[in-house]
Amino acid sequence: xxxxxxxxxxxxxxxxxxxxxxxxxxxIFSFNESKLVTxxxxxxxxxxxxxxxxxxxxxxxxxxxxxxxFSSTLATILGTAAAYVLVRGGRFFGRILFSGMxxxxxxxxxxxxxxxxxxxxxxxxxxxxxxxxxxxxTTFSMCFVSVVVSSRLVTFDRxxxxxxxxxxCSPAQAFRLVTLPIIAPAVISGxxxxxxxxxxxxxxxxxxxxxxxxxxxxxxxxxxxxxxxPEINALSTLMIAAVTIGVITASLVTKRAMMRQKQDELAAAxxx
Amino acid sequence: xxxxxxxxWDDPQAEPLIQFQNVSKRFGDFTAIxxxxxxxxxxxxxxxxxxSGCGKTTMMRMLAxxxxxxxxxxLLGGRDIDPVPPNKRAVNMMxxxxxxxxxxxIWENIAFGLRRDNMPKHDLEERVEEMLRLTRLEKFARRKPxxxxxxxxxxxxxxxxxxxxxxxxxxxxxxGALDKKLRQDTQFELMDIQEKTxxxxxxxxxxxxxxxxxASRVAVMDQGQLMxxxxxxxxxxxxxxxxxxxxxxxxxxxxGRATAQxxxxxxxxxxxxxxxxxxxxxxxxDTGQTCHLAIRPEKVAISADRPTDAVNAVQGKVxxxxxxxxxxxYHVQLADGTIIKAQTANTRRISRRSFTWEDPVWLSWTATxxxxxxx
Numbered sequence: 001x002x003x004x005x006x007x008x009x010x011x012x013x014x015x016x017x018x019x020x021x022x023x024x025x026x027x028i029f030s031f032n033e034s035k036l037v038t039x040x041x042x043x044x045x046x047x048x049x050x051x052x053x054x055x056x057x058x059x060x061x062x063x064x065x066x067x068x069x070f071s072s073t074l075a076t077i078l079g080t081a082a083a084y085v086l087v088r089g090g091r092f093f094g095r096i097l098f099s100g101m102x103x104x105x106x107x108x109x110x111x112x113x114x115x116x117x118x119x120x121x122x123x124x125x126x127x128x129x130x131x132x133x134x135x136x137x138t139t140f141s142m143c144f145v146s147v148v149v150s151s152r153l154v155t156f157d158r159x160x161x162x163x164x165x166x167x168x169c170s171p172a173q174a175f176r177l178v179t180l181p182i183i184a185p186a187v188i189s190g191x192x193x194x195x196x197x198x199x200x201x202x203x204x205x206x207x208x209x210x211x212x213x214x215x216x217x218x219x220x221x222x223x224x225x226x227x228x229x230p231e232i233n234a235l236s237t238l239m240i241a242a243v244t245i246g247v248i249t250a251s252l253v254t255k256r257a258m259m260r261q262k263q264d265e266l267a268a269a270x271x272x
Numbered sequence: 273x274x275x276x277x278x279x280x281w282d283d284p285q286a287e288p289l290i291q292f293q294n295v296s297k298r299f300g301d302f303t304a305i306x307x308x309x310x311x312x313x314x315x316x317x318x319x320x321x322x323x324s325g326c327g328k329t330t331m332m333r334m335l336a337x338x339x340x341x342x343x344x345x346x347l348l349g350g351r352d353i354d355p356v357p358p359n360k361r362a363v364n365m366m367x368x369x370x371x372x373x374x375x376x377x378i379w380e381n382i383a384f385g386l387r388r389d390n391m392p393k394h395d396l397e398e399r400v401e402e403m404l405r406l407t408r409l410e411k412f413a414r415r416k417p418x419x420x421x422x423x424x425x426x427x428x429x430x431x432x433x434x435x436x437x438x439x440x441x442x443x444x445x446x447x448g449a450l451d452k453k454l455r456q457d458t459q460f461e462l463m464d465i466q467e468k469t470x471x472x473x474x475x476x477x478x479x480x481x482x483x484x485x486x487a488s489r490v491a492v493m494d495q496g497q498l499m500x501x502x503x504x505x506x507x508x509x510x511x512x513x514x515x516x517x518x519x520x521x522x523x524x525x526x527x528g529r530a531t532a533q534x535x536x537x538x539x540x541x542x543x544x545x546x547x548x549x550x551x552x553x554x555x556x557x558d559t560g561q562t563c564h565l566a567i568r569p570e571k572v573a574i575s576a577d578r579p580t581d582a583v584n585a586v587q588g589k590v591x592x593x594x595x596x597x598x599x600x601x602y603h604v605q606l607a608d609g610t611i612i613k614a615q616t617a618n619t620r621r622i623s624r625r626s627f628t629w630e631d632p633v634w635l636s637w638t639a640t641x642x643x644x645x646x647x
Contacts, residue, residue, distance in 0.1 A: 167385030
C-alpha cells in the first residue's frame, strides 16, 4: 500500500474540512450552555431537553414525517408504474416525448414547480394543508423514482418475465411474482430517495403549505429569520444523526449481501 | 429386433401435433418467416437448424406464444393457437439464458409453474421431487440459482420446463452456454429424458452436430424458409440442395454439365482435360443441364496408384493435410487448380502415414458416392 503523499494528505484534509466543518461547528454548538450561538460557555444538553418540550417543533416534525411517508409511497407506486411502461411498453405514440418529459421536473427550478402547483390548488379550490404538500412532493419526487427504477429495468433480463408467462402467470402475476421481487432494491432506494427529498424540501413546501400544516424545514427557516437559537442546532444535529445512521445501515446491508453472493458464486464455481 | 421404426412423418394417417400452415412473420420491412408450412409429430425430437437470423428463433417464439404470425396459422393438436396467450398454452420453453428466477430456490423454481395451476400440495411436492430426481438435482434443491454451476443451472431450467408435463417442450439453444465436453454429455441426457417422458421436443440450434445427434428429424432453415426437412442421415446423405450439403458437414462441390447415360446414370463434364465423372441420380437431369456434384470427403478414397476398377478417378498432389487426431483430411490439388478434400481414418500411427505434402496421389469414388444436385 502506498503511503499518502504530502500533497494528497493536504488535499484530502482541505476537501473534507470544506464539507464537514460547518456541520461539526453546528453539532458542537448544539451542546453549548450559553444562549448565544457563537460564544462557548460550557457543555450542556439542555437545548435537547427544551426541544422535546417545544410543541411547535414537534408538530412540524410529525407533519414532515407523515408527508414524507405518504408522498414517497405514492411517488414510488406512480414512478415505478411510469418506468415500467416507458421501458417495457414497446413503441407507442409519443413514447420518446414521454420519456423525455419524465426528466424535465428534475431540472425544473423548484420555484416554478411550487408556484405552478400553488396556482393549480387555488384554481381547483383545494385548501392548502398536508394533502397539498403530499401531492406536491409526490409530483416532483416520482420522476426521481422513475429514473432509478427504469435504469434497473433496462438491465433486467426480459426472458425472466417471459419464463413466468410461459409457466402460466398472467402478466400481472408475472410482475408481482418475478419482476417486482427482483427490482425491489431499486424500488426501495427510489422510495428512500423520495423520502429524503420530501424531508428536506423547503421551497415547494412553502408554496403549498397552509396555516394548518407546517413542515420542519419551513419551521426552521422561519425560526432562523428571528435569530439562530441553540435549539435549532440541537434539532439539526438530531437530523444529521438520523440521516447518518440510515445511510450507514443501508450501505452495510448492501455490502454484506454483495459479499455473500460473491462467496456463493465462488463456491458454485469450485464444485463444478 | 423390433420392426416398428419411429417415423410418423412417413405415415399418411398420422395426425401431426403441430402444423404450420403458410405461416409468415414480418417485423416492419423484414420478413423473418416466409410462407412456411411444416408438420411436427408427437414424440418427435425436432431440430430447427440454421445460421443466426434464419428465423428459427422466431418459429420457436411463435410456438411459445410470444409472437403472433402475420399471416397463416399454427395448429397444436388440430386447434388454432394463434389467439391463445403464452400462459394458456400447453407448451413450455427452456430459455437460452435459462431465465431462472434468482430470488427463488431451485425447488421453488421447479414448483413455480405447478403453483400457478393450483396443484394440491402433496402432488406438487411429489412432482418437484420427481423432477429433481430426473435431472439429478436432489442435493441442490435448497440452493439459489447463483449457488450452483452452469451445468446444474441448465438442468434446473430443463426440470422447470418439464414439470408441468407440457405437450410440447421448446428448447432455445439449450446447450449454448456449456463447454464442449459437458455439451456432449448433456445431449445424450436430453435424449434420455425425452424418451423417458415421451414429450415432443423442438430444439433450436445453430450447431449442426448437436442437431444431428439429438434429433429424429432436422429442418434446415435459411432466410425464413425451410431448405430441407428430413432425418439426420437423409439430410447428410441426400441433401436437397447445395446449401444444405454445404451447411451440414464438409463437402466437395463440383459444378458441371449432365449428360444422361440411361438407367438413372449421368455423365458429368466439369473441366477441360479432366475425365468426365459418373454419378447415379434418381432425380432427372436434361442433357446439357448445369448440375452440382456433391461428394463427402470420407467417401473419397486416396491412393498412390490409380485403382483399376474405379469408376471415378482423378489425379493430383497433396496440397495440405488437416490432422484431427482420429481423422486426417487431405486437400488434394488437381492439375486445373481445383481442390478436392479426402478424409481417412487414422488407423495407423502418424509416423506411418502413407502420404505427405506434395505427394502425387489418386482420388477415387464410386458412382453412388456422390449426389447430383440441380441447385
